[in-house]
Amino acid sequence: MANARALDKRRKSIRNIKKITRTMELIATARFKKAMDRATSASDYTKRITAVVADLARAGLEVSHPLLEAPEETKSATLLVLTGNRGLCGGYNGNAIRLGVKTFEALSNDIENVSLEVSGKRGISGFNFREMSVAESFTNFDDQPLYAEVESIANRYLRAYAEGTLDRLDVTYTKFISVAKQEIVNETLLPLGKIEGAEASGDDSEASGRTSLYEFVPSAESILEEVVPTSFKIKLFKCFLDAAVSEQVARMVAMKSATENANDMIKMLSRTYNRARQSQITGEIMEVIGGVEALEG
Amino acid sequence: MAQIQLVIVTPEKTTLDQMVDAVTVTLFDGEAGFLPGHAPMIGRLGPGELRARVGSEESRYYVEGGNVQVEDNVVSVLTGQSMSVGEIDLAAAKAELEAAEAEPASNQALAEMKQKAIAQAQAKIRIASKS
Numbered sequence: 001m002a003n004a005r006a007l008d009k010r011r012k013s014i015r016n017i018k019k020i021t022r023t024m025e026l027i028a029t030a031r032f033k034k035a036m037d038r039a040t041s042a043s044d045y046t047k048r049i050t051a052v053v054a055d056l057a058r059a060g061l062e063v064s065h066p067l068l069e070a071p072e073e074t075k076s077a078t079l080l081v082l083t084g085n086r087g088l089c090g091g092y093n094g095n096a097i098r099l100g101v102k103t104f105e106a107l108s109n110d111i112e113n114v115s116l117e118v119s120g121k122r123g124i125s126g127f128n129f130r131e132m133s134v135a136e137s138f139t140n141f142d143d144q145p146l147y148a149e150v151e152s153i154a155n156r157y158l159r160a161y162a163e164g165t166l167d168r169l170d171v172t173y174t175k176f177i178s179v180a181k182q183e184i185v186n187e188t189l190l191p192l193g194k195i196e197g198a199e200a201s202g203d204d205s206e207a208s209g210r211t212s213l214y215e216f217v218p219s220a221e222s223i224l225e226e227v228v229p230t231s232f233k234i235k236l237f238k239c240f241l242d243a244a245v246s247e248q249v250a251r252m253v254a255m256k257s258a259t260e261n262a263n264d265m266i267k268m269l270s271r272t273y274n275r276a277r278q279s280q281i282t283g284e285i286m287e288v289i290g291g292v293e294a295l296e297g
Numbered sequence: 298m299a300q301i302q303l304v305i306v307t308p309e310k311t312t313l314d315q316m317v318d319a320v321t322v323t324l325f326d327g328e329a330g331f332l333p334g335h336a337p338m339i340g341r342l343g344p345g346e347l348r349a350r351v352g353s354e355e356s357r358y359y360v361e362g363g364n365v366q367v368e369d370n371v372v373s374v375l376t377g378q379s380m381s382v383g384e385i386d387l388a389a390a391k392a393e394l395e396a397a398e399a400e401p402a403s404n405q406a407l408a409e410m411k412q413k414a415i416a417q418a419q420a421k422i423r424i425a426s427k428s
Contacts, residue, residue, distance in 0.1 A: 217338060
């Protein structure tokens with residue numbers, strides 16, 4: 001039978017671990033709420049931008065922009081993988097890295113010049129471990145990514161796209177669908193393809209029939225020129241926000257199950273400990289009785 | 298007295314949502330004012346000042362560009378960055394201006410981006426030093 005004292009020691013250390021995982025779960029919950037609030041307030045902007053694009057489309061404007069059309073030849077591409085700075089969040093980082101590696105290989109087959117960019121310390125070390133060279137890395141994004149920081153990255157991509165040194169941009173990140181469901185996805189952000197709201201004119205012919213009520217200053221085309229790069233930036237920002245929210249959810253879930261496992265383990269150890277203690281006591285009593293009987297006899 | 302709703306939205310949050318008497322924004326080519334009951338319009342903003350007047354009080358904001366949409370007595374300003382004038386960091390704005398001037402302008406798209414960055418930094422400095 002195991003030593004009761006050793007069992008007790010183990011049980012104590014598991015109790016301490018449980019305290020830590022429980023606290024981490026609570027922290028992740030608080031962070032998740034904050035990140036979620038940010039993501040919700042960001043969607044307000046997206047909604048309004050979509051409305052503007054729909055209005056532009058309704059005014060009979062042909063929605064076209066260099067960012068929306070694929071270049072004739074795709075020579076160089078960039079893959080951006082969004083991971084977390086910290087671990088202890090279940091499969092969150094691992095899954096993102098795995099899909100990142102897969103996408104990178106698929107891109108490398110078609111395109112000669114593919115560079116890899118990674119956000120998050122976990123991803124950087126993951127790709128280093130796989131001996132893949134990371135062209136650019138960011139560690140400044142935590143649970144609350146700042147628009148200004150994302151914008152500076154977006155501007156760099158836009159510049160490279162304008163220069164012709166970048167023809168395609170893919171982002172691998174964890175898309176937040178609901179608290180119970182997050183999905184690792186790979187999205188092509190450049191060329192943009194289409195912007196939301198642009199098809200609105202096709203859907204309802206009545207709306208496109210009437211002339212727009214809006215007055216465009218200076219012109220619908222000029223406003224479109226402003227809206228298209230913005231919607232690219234917003235899309236990229238949304239990726240960062242989604243990744244941040246998903247990370248917190250993943251950590252919350254991981255820490256919750258860790259706490260539950262610790263509880264189970266404590267229960268089991270307590271049972272073994274009690275049994276060991278009881279048998280020890282029984283043994284001692286037997287010894288005492290044996291001693292007394294020996295004296296009497 | 299009739300009022301008009303002013304909403305300033307940035308990708309991060311809704312900076313301002315308030316009923317005001319009058320709004321003045323900086324369009325790409327100059328200022329434009331909106332009073333209650335303005336006709337629907339969509340305009341392109343330039344970097345500059347946004348003034349909102351309630352009674353005799355006027356609050357001033359820096360807006361870096363974007364769009365303004367007027368509809369149903371609501372002025373929505375969609376911009377990448379906006380802050381109240383008191384929050385502008387003059388030293389940082391000057392550093393931004395220098396950084397913008399150092400950028401390359403080898404083709405048309407790049408030149409436009411450079412111009413935009415310079416204009417934004419200049420507008421920030423101009424507004425901050427006015428108060």
